[in-house]
Amino acid sequence: MPPGPPAAGPPAFDPPAAGPPAFGPAQEVAFGPPGRPPVQPPGRPPVQPSDPPPARSPAGPADPARAVAAGLLNLSGLGLGYVLVRRRLLALLCVAATAALLTLALPADPDGVPGWALIGYGVLLLAAVADGARIGLRAPATSVQIKPVVAIVLGLALLAVPAGGAVAYGGLRDDAVEQRLLDRLDSADALVKKASGRDFAEARADYRTALGRYRDLAEDHPDSRAAHRVHDSLDAYYKAVSAPYADGEHCAAVAPLEHLRSVPGTIDRTVLGSLASWPDKPLAASLLKCGTGKLGAAESDGEGGELGQLLRMFPESAQADQVEPAVRAAVERRAGELKGADPCTATRALRRIGDTAKRLPAPVPAHLRGGVATAVEDGAYACGIDQFKDKKFSAAHASLTDFAGTYKNDERRARAQQVAIAAEIAKLRPTAGDRLPPKGAPGGSRMDMVISNDGPDPVEVLYTGPVTGRITIAACGSCKTYPTETAGRGKACKASGKSYPKRTLRLPAGTYHFLHKPGGRDATASGRAAGGRIQSGYSYTQCSYVVRSELGADL
Numbered sequence: 001m002p003p004g005p006p007a008a009g010p011p012a013f014d015p016p017a018a019g020p021p022a023f024g025p026a027q028e029v030a031f032g033p034p035g036r037p038p039v040q041p042p043g044r045p046p047v048q049p050s051d052p053p054p055a056r057s058p059a060g061p062a063d064p065a066r067a068v069a070a071g072l073l074n075l076s077g078l079g080l081g082y083v084l085v086r087r088r089l090l091a092l093l094c095v096a097a098t099a100a101l102l103t104l105a106l107p108a109d110p111d112g113v114p115g116w117a118l119i120g121y122g123v124l125l126l127a128a129v130a131d132g133a134r135i136g137l138r139a140p141a142t143s144v145q146i147k148p149v150v151a152i153v154l155g156l157a158l159l160a161v162p163a164g165g166a167v168a169y170g171g172l173r174d175d176a177v178e179q180r181l182l183d184r185l186d187s188a189d190a191l192v193k194k195a196s197g198r199d200f201a202e203a204r205a206d207y208r209t210a211l212g213r214y215r216d217l218a219e220d221h222p223d224s225r226a227a228h229r230v231h232d233s234l235d236a237y238y239k240a241v242s243a244p245y246a247d248g249e250h251c252a253a254v255a256p257l258e259h260l261r262s263v264p265g266t267i268d269r270t271v272l273g274s275l276a277s278w279p280d281k282p283l284a285a286s287l288l289k290c291g292t293g294k295l296g297a298a299e300s301d302g303e304g305g306e307l308g309q310l311l312r313m314f315p316e317s318a319q320a321d322q323v324e325p326a327v328r329a330a331v332e333r334r335a336g337e338l339k340g341a342d343p344c345t346a347t348r349a350l351r352r353i354g355d356t357a358k359r360l361p362a363p364v365p366a367h368l369r370g371g372v373a374t375a376v377e378d379g380a381y382a383c384g385i386d387q388f389k390d391k392k393f394s395a396a397h398a399s400l401t402d403f404a405g406t407y408k409n410d411e412r413r414a415r416a417q418q419v420a421i422a423a424e425i426a427k428l429r430p431t432a433g434d435r436l437p438p439k440g441a442p443g444g445s446r447m448d449m450v451i452s453n454d455g456p457d458p459v460e461v462l463y464t465g466p467v468t469g470r471i472t473i474a475a476c477g478s479c480k481t482y483p484t485e486t487a488g489r490g491k492a493c494k495a496s497g498k499s500y501p502k503r504t505l506r507l508p509a510g511t512y513h514f515l516h517k518p519g520g521r522d523a524t525a526s527g528r529a530a531g532g533r534i535q536s537g538y539s540y541t542q543c544s545y546v547v548r549s550e551l552g553a554d555l
Helices: 064-075 080-084 088-105 115-137 148-158 160-195 200-220 225-241 250-261 269-276 280-294 305-313 320-339 343-359 364-389 393-406 413-428 485-491
Strands: 446-454 459-464 469-473 502-508 510-518 528-534 540-547 550-554
Touching: 064 080, 064 115, 080 088, 080 115, 088 115, 160 200, 160 225, 200 225, 200 250, 225 250, 225 269, 250 280, 280 305, 280 320, 305 320, 305 343, 320 343, 320 364, 343 364, 364 393, 364 413, 393 413, 413 459, 413 469, 413 510, 413 528, 446 469, 459 502, 459 540, 469 502, 485 540, 502 510, 510 540
Parallel strands: 446 540
Antiparallel strands: 446 502, 459 469, 459 510, 510 528, 540 550
8 A cells, every 4th residue: 555644743853963053043943844845934034044153263282482472572562462362452452551651751751750650551561471471372273373482582672672762761861850950050040140230238149049059960960961061150150249349349349259258168179170269369359459448438347347357367468468558558648638628537537547457466556556646646636726727616625625635745735725725715705716826925014814703613714815724713612602693793702801712814915715614523603705805004803703503704
């Protein structure tokens, strides 16, 4: 019988092909009887069979040489180890990290790359080396085919890239440091140039700042280009500070030159060279010029001024040998002025010269003492006489009284006392100073003048005319003061039977000026001046009395 249709049952499937099943995207599968095409559900596009995904390359066998090569190539910082094992993204990350480091490092800064950047980059580089070696140890067969030995040699050769970069960066950094030092030197030079246009006292702080910068460059960076230029800068510094000396302003040059002389205490002499001792001669010359120029013109300090400083600072110098001759010349010049129109000014100058000479270091004062003292003595007398001639009676009285008290052995002492009496009278009676009192007494007859004292205090009588002098009359113990001048004129020296202290003068004829003044230490009365003419053939009397607090004279 012919075969019938197969019995109903599950459809038959061919056995699966060898190997693991391949999975694709989920899809609807149409089923149908064996031997017929599957029935596609209506409204759906026909199902096409899909290709399976490509299989991943299998890992190759362990290769230590390739691992070393990958690690060394990554050590270059360019990610070449990742290129060897075909890890392009990781290679790009290495290049990006290196580029970031270069961005931070360039242009080179004297302080270098920040520490955190170096540490971070070092850690990243070591991680890339380790990771490259790990991947290279069992890289798939599709890795770049290169002999391991060649890769190792190439990796070692490429180590020159970071090493050369470090060396190059070190050079750039050194250049940056040099430039910073040069900039610091230039700023110090600019500060000196700015200060040179001002007075030294005002610019001293700027000069010290610049000097400190020069010292730091020379001591802290001795091998730098800036340090090698410090000597030239110091040369300009010395010229700027000593400009007053170059301009002939010797007094103004003393302080700057003293400053320059102290510079070796700040900067080593090996750096200064000949500059270290250069200020000595200019300073000695300035002290001499300034000191001699001031002789007599200004008061000396307690050390003899600039001349004293010169003798103490440079005792063996040629300038020190010129001090004594310079002082003598100044004394002679001022002494010559005593006969001029203003002997008082010359005398004051001589006194100042004498004060300076006394304060100079030994043995100079002893060598100069005699000449200076003689000139001052002459000046004191000449000044008093000139003051009297100029009607400066108070000054003349003080000057000549001082002269007579100081120079008791001077042959002009008596004359000084004579003119001093006339000057004292002239203070109250200016006509007494119309002319200098005569030096000698005239001949001929003399008239008596009896002067009595009707006052409770001694009285001193000064007179000037053809002769000049003074006398003192003792106090009248029983005498009183008078309430008014009128009462005194009517009653003074006229009490019957009363004896008054008296003195008698014998005077040549002529016009006289008198001054009665209290002679006691405790007297409170003021003096009174008067005058009159003495004629031949007559005798004269005067009575001195006191009206309240004023001494009266009845001529």
